């Protein structure tokens with residue numbers, strides 16, 4: 001079997017056109033959604049993601065505000081900036097670009113974002129709501145994955161989803177979201193013994209562990225949906241995922257490429273969450 005390639009870039013583009021219309025509607029009501037991005041330090045990948053986030057905001061009419069803080073910023077200074085933005089009426093969504101420098105503990109920072117402005121969905125209250133199956137902000141990458149699955153007509157209910165990776169940003173919320181969609185979910189991670197035993201049972205395999213080419217054809221069930229969240233750069237600077245694309249595409253039913261798979265959806269879901277935040281703050285219906 002040769003897999004169908006999931007074109008995340010095209011799907012993201014189509015969704016952004018719809019989101020632009022939602023922003024236009026809000027503007028007619030006198031509301032311009034606003035996103036504040038806090039960037040600490042100058043990590044090259046983070047600089048790229050933040051630049052792309054702001055460009056995406058601009059393209060659909062969301063106002064974006066960038067706060068670049070030095071690598072040496074203290075936790076206290078960061079919290080003060082967040083508190084200022086919590087009270088800013090032009091700002092509907094706040095995100096702190098991750099990773100943070102090692103002297104800053106995200107657990108001391110992310111809970112200080114007002115839960116109604118937490119468009120990354122990392123606040124413990126919103127993470128708890130996701131766990132309880134309540135309506136909330138869902139972290140952007142897992143939300144993007146669920147949209148991709150819907151777009152390819154993948155019915156999640158009753159399927160066995162295996163998630164490789166247990167980060168708070170992707171692995172844990174992705175598994176939780178699929179569980180809420182009635183999948184049977186298995187989490188695997190760096191300490192899992194016999195990874196292949198689990199991954200080869202997956203109808204839906206989500207790989208988010210940051211290990212280039214960890215997943216080969218032998219890890220995958222014939223016809224499975226394989227979602228590669230890995231973003232790794234090889235020696236020549238070329239992007240690769242956690243899945244050996246050339247090998248696995250000959251066995252899977254569907255597969256996301258890197259780049260052009262999940263990545264563009266992450267930013268699109270950030271736009272969507274920011275629009276939802278603006279609606280929620282202004283007490284408009286939030287579908």
Ligand SMILES: Nc1nc2c(c(=O)[nH]1)N[C@@H](CN(C=O)c1ccc(C(=O)N[C@@H](CCC(=O)O)C(=O)O)cc1)CN2
Nearest residue numbers: 049095096097098099120140259260261263264266267
């Ligand atoms: N506060 C947050 N920090 C981080 C998040 C997040 O959701 N919130 N996720 C990642 C990085 N990230 C967004 O911030 C992100 C990663 C990748 C892409 C993307 O579009 N990837 C492209 C390739 C881009 C490239 O050339 O490097 C692709 O896969 O096609 C967007 C956003 C960690 N931090």
